[in-house]
Amino acid sequence: MRGHPRLLVLAGALLATGCDGAAPTTDPGGSDGAGSIEYLDATDQLIRASMALRGVRPGADELAAVRDDPDAVESIVDGYLDSPEFGETMRDLHAEAFLTRYANLPLPAADELADAQTGPMQESLGEEPLRLIEHVIMGDRPYTEIVTADYTMADPTVATAYGLAYDQAGPTWQETHYTDGRPAAGVLATTAFLVRHRSAGDNFNRGRANAMSRALLCYDFLSRDVVVDGSIDLSDPEVVANAVVENAACASCHQTLDPLASYVWGFNPNLNQGEIERGGYPLLDFFRPDQVNRWRRTSHRPPGFFGITADGLGGLGAAIAADPRFSSCAARRFYSFMAQEPLDQVPLELVAELQRRFVDSGYSAKQLAKAVVLSQPFRASHATADADAEHLVGLKKARPEQLSRMFRDLTGFTWETVATARLRGGKVGRVDLMKDDTVGFRVLAGGIDSFYVVNPSHTFNATYSLVLRALAAAAAGYVVDADFDAADPSARALLAKVGPDTTDEPAVRAQLADLFARLYGDFSPPESDAIGEAYALFSETLARTGQVDHAWKTTLTALFQDLRIATY
Secondary structure, eight states: OTTSOOSTHHHHOOOOSOOOSOOOOSSOOEEOTTSOEEEOOHHHHHHHHHHHHHSSOOOHHHHHHHHHOGGGHHHHHHHHTTSHHHHHHHHHHHHHHHOOOOTTSOOOOOGGGTTSOHHHHHHHHHHHHHHHHHHHHHTTOOGGGGGTOSOEEEOHHHHHHHTOOOOTTSOSSEEEOOOSOOOOOGGGGOHHHHHHSOOOGGGTTHHHHHHHHHHHHSOOGGGSOOOOOTTSOTTOHHHHHHHHHHOHHHHHHHHHHHHHHGGGTTBOTTOOHHHHHHHOTTTSOSBOGGGTTGGGGTTOOOOOBTTBOOOHHHHHHHHHHHSHHHHHHHHHHHHHHHHTOOGGGSOHHHHHHHHHHHHHTTSOHHHHHHHHHHSTGGGEEEESSOGGGGGGOSOOBOOHHHHHHHHHHHHSOOOEEEEEEEETTEEEEEEETTSOSSSSOTTTTTOOOSSSOOSOOOSOOHHHHHHHHHHHHHHHHHHHHHHHHOSSGGGOSSOOSOOTTOOOHHHHHHHHHHHHHHHHOOOOOTTSHHHHHHHHHHHHHHHHHOOHHHHHHHHHHHHHHSHHHHBO
C-alpha cells in the first residue's frame, strides 16, 4: 500500500517490531460522506481481496487491469473463487472454528500405517472435517450440507486409519462413507472433530456440545455471565447432577447445553492414544449404536436443540442448518476471518446484510466470501476523524498459511524440513514449517495450534518479524538459483529480464520495477526514487562481492521483508 516506508529496510533487512494499526494511503480510493474513513483504491482493494480469498498476491496484469478499469475487480474476484487457493483458505477459516489441526490427535495403530511419518499422518487426520467443508464450498453446494452430508472425506491415511473405502485411482481426497452405523450429520459425525473435542469423566459430552454451538452458531456457553454458586460440592457427582437441574445459576446454561450434549452419545467419550494402542484402530469401535441412549443413565436429559426436538444427530444437523443463527454465524465468521476483526465486534448491521445475501444465494459460501471482500467496510483503509470507526479499518497481516502460499506462488519455494525427531513412536518426517506446530513456526508467526493457542494474532511482534526474515532469506536464495538455472526467461518465476551476468543499470532497474509491481502492486517507473533505493542495495552488494546472484539474493531478501509483502 502506498504510504508504507519505502525500502529503508533494505539496509538492515529486518522488519521493525511493534507495528500495529493502519497506515494512511497517499492514493486513497475515496472517503465516506463525512470524510471520516478513507477507502482503498482499486489496485489495493484487489490486493486485499486476493490475499483474503487466496493468500497470494494478484498478478501484475490483474493489477494493471483494475488500475485502468476499477470495475474489473468484481470479475477478477469471481475467478479467484474457483482457485485451489480459495479452497485452502476455506480450510484455514474453518480450522479456527473447529480446532482440529491439533498436534496431539490420537494416531492410528493400524499395521498398514506402522511406518508412516507422524507429521503428515497427523496433518491428514485433522483435515478430515475441513476437507468436507472445502468439498461442499468448492462444489458450490448449499453450505448447509456441512452439517447434513451423508459422507466424509478421506485420503489414504484417513481411509486406512478409520477403515473406510478408498479408490486408489481417484483423487487424493475423495468422498467415502463410514460403515459403523453413525448418523449422517456432516462434520458433526467426523471422527476428527469428535476425537479432538473429547469428553472425560462426568462431562457427559458437554464440551463437545459447546464446540458445536461455538463453531456453528457463534454461541459459546462459556461466555455467559453466570455467577457460580460456590456452595456446591463439585466433588460429588450426585450433588452436581442435581444442581444442573435444580440450582438456578447452573440450570441457566445446562437446560439447553445438556440436551444438546445428549445427541453425541454413541461416540466414544474420551478416545485416547493408550486406548487405541490397546484395542487397535480401526478395530476399536468409535461409534456404538447401542450407546446412543446412554443419556438416560448419565445426565438424564433427552436430546433437544434449544427447546426443539430433533431426531438423533442427523436431526440435530438439520435443525442447525435451519436455524437463522447458523447463517448469521457463517456471515459473521467469514467477515471476521477475512477482515481480521474479532468475531464479537463485527457490526450487527453488516452481519445482517451479509446473511441476507448468503441466504438469497442459496447458501453459497462462494457468494458470501465475495460479498465480504467487495463490501464497503472491507475496503476501508484508515479513519481520519471518527474514533468509532476504528474497528472497521487497518492493515491486515498475512497469516502463516498465507505466507506459505504467497511465497510458493511467487517463487515456487515451500519452507519445509524433514524432521528426524520421533513423535509417539514414529519419525515426524516432512513438514511445512509455516503450517506445523511440533517443529514448525505457525504459532510464532501468529497462527494457532488449536489447543493451547486458539486465537490468531493479527499484530506484528518480534517472533513474526524473525520468522518472516528467515522465510524471506530462504525463498530469495531458492528463487535466484532456480531462475538463473532456467535458460528460458519465460520459465522463470521472478527474474525474467536479467540473467546471471546482467549488471547494466537500465536492465536491473527494469527488473526491479517489475518486482515492485508483482510484489507490492507498485507501478513506480524504473527511474523513480523507490526503484533507486533498491538498485543502490543491488549495486553496493555487487561491488562488495562481485557476484550477481548474491546481489540478487540480498536484494530479494530485503524486498521480501518489506512491510508491504506481509500486509494488505
